[in-house]
Amino acid sequence: MEFLFGRKPPVKVDPEDVVMPLHFFERNPLVQGNNMAVSLVFNEVLDPNKLRDALEGLARREGWARLGGRLKTNAAGEIEWHIPRTFSPERPAVDFSHVDHGIPASSHPAASKIPSPSDRPALVADPDDMAGLAWEPGYSPGGIKDYVSSDRPTLGLRINSFTDRTIVVLQWQHVAFDALGLQYVVEAWSKMLWGREAEIPVPCGTDSDPFDALAKGTRPPTETHVLADRLVGWGGILKWGLGYGVDMLLRAKDNGMVCIPESYWRPQLEKALQELREEAVERGEDPSKVFLTEGDILTAWTMRCVVGPMNMSPDRLVAGSIAMSLRKAFEGDLIPSSAEHPYVGNAFGWGNVLISAGDVMSKPLSYVARQVRRAINEQGTRAQHEAYYAMVKSSGTGLPVAIMGDGGMYQIGFSNWTKAGLFGLDFAPARVNPAEEGTATQCRPSYVQENHGPIKPVDGFFVLGKDSLGNYWTSAYPGDLLGLLKALGK
Incomplete structure (x- = not known):
């Protein structure tokens, strides 16, 4: 390092x-x-x-x-x-x-x-x-x-x-x-x-670290993490690290910007919701309680696009790691309300979706999206975040994350920036030439991208948001760029 x-x-x-x-x-x-x-x-x-x-x-x-x-x-x-x-x-x-x-x-x-x-999912830029x-x-x-x-x-x-x-x-x-x-x-x-x-609110004070209790383990967890039995041991971590970890640090990464138009993702979402509602009726459950977000369907679809071209064994484990903010879970506890005093810093945890490659490819997309939503709902609570960071501290690995799954799993990372609202920014007051009568008065970005480094994840996907036309833009670091291109072309 x-x-x-x-x-x-x-x-x-x-x-x-x-x-x-x-x-x-x-x-x-x-x-x-x-x-x-x-x-x-x-x-x-x-x-x-x-x-x-x-x-x-x-x-x-x-x-x-x-x-x-x-x-x-x-x-x-x-x-x-x-x-x-x-x-x-x-x-x-x-x-x-x-x-x-x-x-x-x-x-x-x-x-x-x-x-x-683009008018269909496509890799449109580097x-x-x-x-x-x-x-x-x-x-x-x-x-x-x-x-x-x-x-x-x-x-x-x-x-x-x-x-x-x-x-x-x-x-x-x-x-x-x-x-x-x-x-x-x-x-x-x-x-x-x-x-x-x-x-403009006054941010949460930063003189002291509000998440210090998570760091020092002075706040014992009140429950066991739902994936505690899937925590990878030293042997598995070594095997995983020699693959994914070395790849992340040393291999040159392809970078691509994927555009997913609303005409594609919305029918996928509506179909998934309909399938899950029908299943709920068959089980005697209330179909109105079925819930998926646009991000859930995008995550599930991306997992399929990545796994599909790789000809994995159906039994191989696929681990989707989803970045989650801790703010909502700890508001009124470690930090004040974000509406009153937002915490302008870093406060994140991880939700882990563990699913076989066979299920990713053979099950309906609604099934995969439901696993994504379940992981976020179950692992996104205050108690689960506390349990997660207790595992990080007690694992003895020195890693900043707890590795869930097994040593041979295929890792895919997700970070959804839609809530940052980048496509919704209106910089009209900075116009050099005032808007002409009859033209749009708003001045919003037509395109957003991110560059970062030097650490770049293998198969890391950053959803940058949705533009005014309903297109989602995702920055992708695919491990298999040609495979992803083929998957998007289907």
Whole structure:
């Protein structure tokens, strides 16, 4: 891990900074190992200074200063927060850059590859083709060491201006916040832009770690985890780690953007709901209580697309690991209500769907989607999250996760960012040219993508959200790109 967390001579610190230790989830190597960049494509010319001023203004508000915090190493070699008491041109709240390309996006070698929606599920782009717009020229994300070795704020804003489009890139080190934390940041940023500062809540205080009890195990679980009997032992972890773990850290990853149009996913969802309602009637149960989300059907469908081309043994276990926010489960307990004081940081757990490859391929999609929903419902409670992190602590593996399943399983990871609301952002106040009469008054992204690194999961899928036309956009790191392409083409 030295390539991620390698030590360099300490960077000079400001003695006036507010110094705070990293929280439990911020010490996670998977978090520290990822620098993030989300690109929002607007089909209009936006004023970069208005966007910058709004974001910097947010960091100056009460409770939001950590967005402009720095990451430093103390004498004990531990990384900690250093938050300037005041921001200045020398130590800004946001690492800002603006490139005015002066040409239409269609004339730029990277921006010309921004995809349009497809009329059926398809791999429509490679997000890495736009990495040169998401990051500074020649930069390759190296994890948290990129921040520790400089006085760089954890939040960055890079704007690429074209004569007909604007690509707004929000950059951050993952220790700053997760996908739901991103929601609170962009919502508040938008309100600053619209002059609605009075509506911006003061975040949950970060002087102390609200999830410290999970980290130290001082809060004994009240129940056993539902998958406690599927916890993988040392032998299985070694076998699994030599496959998936080594692959994740060392193998070059294909990257693809998948568009799933509403004309495809909605009939799949409606069919699945109808099948489950009919089964409920046959069992004498109330069919009105059958529930699936759009995310459930997308997750089930993606599992089938991944497993199908791989010719797995029907008995091989497939493990779907679904990232879940802890906020709702712990509101009113470890953290306050998100509506009043949102926790802008990292707070996540995992739901695990364990299903055989044979069932993924031979059972109706409704069956797989029901297993997804059941895992989220059963494993997403406060008591189950407590039981999960108790297993992490007691396992003795040193890993930040509990491995469920068996050593020979095939792992697929999911992170759904739809709640971040990226496609719903309205940056109309930043327009350079006011909307003409009869045209749309809203100014929303037409396309969203993410780039991150250096840690990239094998068969990791990031659902970035649903656009105004109902299309879902998923960033994919398939282990078998050609196989996925064939599966999407069916």
